[in-house]
Amino acid sequence: MTDYAIDARGLVKRYGAITAVDGLDLAVPAGTIYALLGPNGAGKTTTINILTTLATPTEGEARVAGHDVRREAARVRTRIGVTFQEMVLDQDLTGREVLDIHGRLYRLGGALRRRRIAELAELVQLGDALDRRVRGYSGGMRRRLELARGLMTDPEVLFLDEPTQGLDPQNRVGIWSYLRALNRERGMTLLLTTHYMDEAEELASQVGIVDRGRLVAEGAPEALVSALGADVIRVRGSGERGHFAACARALPFVTRVDSPADSELVMVYVDSGSRRLAEVVGAASGNGFAVEDVTVARPSLGDVFLHHTGRALRD
Numbered sequence: 001m002t003d004y005a006i007d008a009r010g011l012v013k014r015y016g017a018i019t020a021v022d023g024l025d026l027a028v029p030a031g032t033i034y035a036l037l038g039p040n041g042a043g044k045t046t047t048i049n050i051l052t053t054l055a056t057p058t059e060g061e062a063r064v065a066g067h068d069v070r071r072e073a074a075r076v077r078t079r080i081g082v083t084f085q086e087m088v089l090d091q092d093l094t095g096r097e098v099l100d101i102h103g104r105l106y107r108l109g110g111a112l113r114r115r116r117i118a119e120l121a122e123l124v125q126l127g128d129a130l131d132r133r134v135r136g137y138s139g140g141m142r143r144r145l146e147l148a149r150g151l152m153t154d155p156e157v158l159f160l161d162e163p164t165q166g167l168d169p170q171n172r173v174g175i176w177s178y179l180r181a182l183n184r185e186r187g188m189t190l191l192l193t194t195h196y197m198d199e200a201e202e203l204a205s206q207v208g209i210v211d212r213g214r215l216v217a218e219g220a221p222e223a224l225v226s227a228l229g230a231d232v233i234r235v236r237g238s239g240e241r242g243h244f245a246a247c248a249r250a251l252p253f254v255t256r257v258d259s260p261a262d263s264e265l266v267m268v269y270v271d272s273g274s275r276r277l278a279e280v281v282g283a284a285s286g287n288g289f290a291v292e293d294v295t296v297a298r299p300s301l302g303d304v305f306l307h308h309t310g311r312a313l314r315d
């Protein structure tokens with residue numbers, strides 16, 4: 001029997017006429033990293049808010065670390081950590097004060113707080129900055145402090161809402177390595193949200209692609225991507241796009257074809273991009289689609305999103 005750190009069924013959250021989460025099921029085995037990937041407004045933060053007991057679901061139920069988020073909210077809270085998308089850090093406090101206050105909130109003793117603060121400052125490499133006011137921190141330092149704050153209670157399950165939003169590549173890679181270490185060395189379960197495909201691909205063993213409050217696809221990143229085809233030939237042009245797409249679909253080596261609305265692109269998934277390129281381009285020009293540009297690549301999670309929603313992940 002799998003031990004699920006997060007087990008949610010049929011979650012719905014409505015705000016008046018807006019349905020932020022629309023029937024979401026989520027099962028995250030303990031000790032794994034799961035990423036919710038989706039565009040702005042998909043319902044990622046709302047899902048995190050429900051799972052962390054900050055919001056009550058309109059329908060459905062969820063257990064986190066073995067406890068019901070509705071009936072045993074207080075127990076859930078003692079087992080989890082959260083890092084928020086919006087910065088909630090008090091600018092006038094030092095990093096050390098932020099961590100210490102958080103520890104007091106959870107009734108950790110003084111010795112334990114001091115030990116955790118020392119460990120975490122080391123983990124997220126805050127060093128001397130720990131005794132400076134947050135006001136003077138860079139974006140990367142704030143993110144690292146926010147992560148350390150989420151870890152003060154040594155949680156079993158850590159929720160991270162857009163952990164690297166707005167960070168430069170170097171800081172992002174730094175955060176990724178802390179998260180991997182927490183998962184590997186402490187067996188911590190991580191649920192993160194992101195709209196960066198590379199982040200989901202890099203960190204998560206399972207990805208849930210979310211759009212308009214629903215999971216549109218779920219699985220291991222490699223499996224989701226390779227289900228589309230080995231390579232994707234992206235053909236940009238003008239003319240008989242639908243006709244070309246239909247003809248491409250009939251070619252024996254083509255696994256899938258997407259021709260999203262509001263785009264000049266036709267995505268042709270094939271068994272081998274380099275071998276099939278000439279034939280695909282030939283099929284385009286032979287069917288009234290004037291080719292302007294062609295690229296060959298491995299499919300990405302962005303292609304998976306587009307395949308399931310008909311829209312690009314980047315909006």
Ligand SMILES: Nc1ncnc2c1ncn2[C@@H]1O[C@H](COP(=O)(O)OP(=O)(O)OP(=O)(O)O)[C@@H](O)[C@H]1O
Pocket residue numbers: 015018019020038039040041042043044045046047085195
């Ligand atoms: N408290 C609220 N009151 C009303 N509507 C809300 C509230 N919270 C969220 N929504 C709406 O619910 C939908 C989902 O929002 P949510 O913040 O969960 O999306 P998200 O996936 O986290 O987006 P982003 O990538 O921009 O952070 C949006 O349409 C949002 O406007």
Ligand SMILES: [Mg+2]
Pocket residue numbers: 044045046085161
């Ligand atoms: Mg959000």
